[in-house]
Amino acid sequence: MHDSPRVVVLAGGVGGSKFTLGARGALRDRGIDDTARVLTVVVNTGDDLWLSGVRLQPDVDSITYALAGVNDTQRGWGRAGDTERVNHELREWGAGWPWFTLGDLDLGTHLARTGWLREGLTPTQVVERMSRRWPLGARLLPMTDAEVDTIVTVRDGGGIRSLHFQEWWTRHRATLEPVDFENPGISSAAPAPGAVEAIADADVVLIAPSNPVVSIGPILSVPGVRDALRSTSAPVVGVSPIIGGRVVRGMADVCLTAIGVETSAAAVAGHYGARADGGLLDAWLIAEEDSDLAADVERSGIRPVVRPLWMTDAAASTALAAAALDAVHG
Numbered sequence: 023m024h025d026s027p028r029v030v031v032l033a034g035g036v037g038g039s040k041f042t043l044g045a046r047g048a049l050r051d052r053g054i055d056d057t058a059r060v061l062t063v064v065v066n067t068g069d070d071l072w073l074s075g076v077r078l079q080p081d082v083d084s085i086t087y088a089l090a091g092v093n094d095t096q097r098g099w100g101r102a103g104d105t106e107r108v109n110h111e112l113r114e115w116g117a118g119w120p121w122f123t124l125g126d127l128d129l130g131t132h133l134a135r136t137g138w139l140r141e142g143l144t145p146t147q148v149v150e151r152m153s154r155r156w157p158l159g160a161r162l163l164p165m166t167d168a169e170v171d172t173i174v175t176v177r178d179g180g181g182i183r184s185l186h187f188q189e190w191w192t193r194h195r196a197t198l199e200p201v202d203f204e205n206p207g208i209s210s211a212a213p214a215p216g217a218v219e220a221i222a223d224a225d226v227v228l229i230a231p232s233n234p235v236v237s238i239g240p241i242l243s244v245p246g247v248r249d250a251l252r253s254t255s256a257p258v259v260g261v262s263p264i265i266g267g268r269v270v271r272g273m274a275d276v277c278l279t280a281i282g283v284e285t286s287a288a289a290v291a292g293h294y295g296a297r298a299d300g301g302l303l304d305a306w307l308i309a310e311e312d313s314d315l316a317a318d319v320e321r322s323g324i325r326p327v328v329r330p331l332w333m334t335d336a337a338a339s340t341a342l343a344a345a346a347l348d349a350v351h352g
Contacts, residue, residue, distance in 0.1 A: 033230035034066030034237030039088035044339030068240030091158035168211035196273035227261035235277035266311035296323030
């Protein structure tokens with residue numbers, strides 16, 4: 023690996039935000055001040071949506087806000103110190119989704135994004151423009167410029183119906199049994215400019231401890247991304263989002279069950295698969311609580327690395343990302 027390793031992170035959600043912060047911190051701890059030169063984050067855009075006439079990119083915004091240091095760490099999403107006057111007014115008009123909160127500062131982001139999109143900028147160009155406001159210390163790329171929102175097919179009242187991922191996740195808290203997850207149009211989508219090239223040129227690729235189905239899954243479903251991961255000369259290191267047989271945050275266990283994957287660190291490793299066997303992973307970080315699963319991970323052709331995985335604060339996130347970077351050495 024070079025003195026200034028080129029690092030690519032695949033990320034989405036709160037876990038992705040914390041891990042991305044940790045990756046930046048780990049690189050700075052190694053004396054790399056200009057981390058934006060070496061750290062690229064390919065962000066999930068599968069949970070994007072149009073609402074009240076504006077385009078929302080929840081994962082892009084969460085990671086941007088986290089890197090900028092303006093995120094609401096209590097809620098895990100949105101801006102710190104935000105207000106909800108406009109959101110209240112939308113409810114009075116019967117507009118939008120009453121159960122989907124939009125902060126005023128957050129709405130400023132969405133309005134700026136929507137205006138730029140309507141002027142003809144691509145999502146990649148919009149993210150690049152957004153990144154100029156704060157010194158993020160990373161280059162952010164959406165996984166694709168295409169609109170490939172996640173649609174969830176669920177069982178509801180004895181029938182089957184489809185709804186946007188955000189409605190299923192935020193309104194129903196994933197209580198409706200999912201039958202299928204789809205990203206309409208993704209088969210004809212292309213990776214965002216620079217994403218595949220970054221993976222090809224990387225010294226290490228890290229898969230954040232994000233939801234494997236609805237955060238990492240859409241990124242891997244963009245044509246060309248899996249092939250790039252399989253063919254890169256860089257080691258591909260993943261971090262388990264499961265600790266002690268339980269999800270760290272959210273309802274990833276419901277998503278995993280829907281696709282027939284057990285909620286365990288070893289099962290998720292098997293879901294991604296070993297690169298030596300046509301999968302994606304060379305190494306997989308599992309929690310100390312799951313050390314008894316190391317042999318199962320190894321039997322699947324992936325090198326297990328047992329480390330503390332709880333990202334309780336910035337220092338813990340940095341230590342975790344450092345461990346993932348060090349995992350490339352065996």
